[in-house]
Amino acid sequence: MSVDTATVARIASLARIKVTDEEIAAMVPELNGILAWVEQLGEVNVEGIAPMTAVIPNKQRLRDDVIGADPLTGGDVRDKVLSNAPAGEHGFFGVPKVIE
Template identity: 50%
Template structure:
């Protein structure tokens, strides 16, 4: 895959980055080099390689998947200007 100057300018516009014509020509070469490297990576044989979460082997930390009320409603509403029964009280905004 090859990137031309028009594509560089389009990507820059989508990213809301101002790019001059000289910069676009420079970025065209850089983006083509990056895409060439990605194409090289697609040629690597990864058959039998398991996905890793780290370079050192370790078990993933997992927590119990349980639904709780959090037990912190009173702590959360403690600093609220107005609260009642662990709910925030706010001024009425709709008539």
């Protein structure tokens, strides 16, 4: 795949980027070089290689999901939270209907 000046002008128009004719002419070989490099990546044999998300192994550091003794984070405070609601219905916040 290759791009020409009309394609670069169209892309600039879609991206709402103002470019001059000289800038468009300079971008054509740059974009063609990038596209050639991307096509070259498609030739690499990746058979049997597992996909990865990062170059280094990352592990998420998660905390234990434990209900503490703190009254704010200790759980079972639904009634206390709903006491501040303008309308509570069946243990949930009542909200006005927004769809007719």
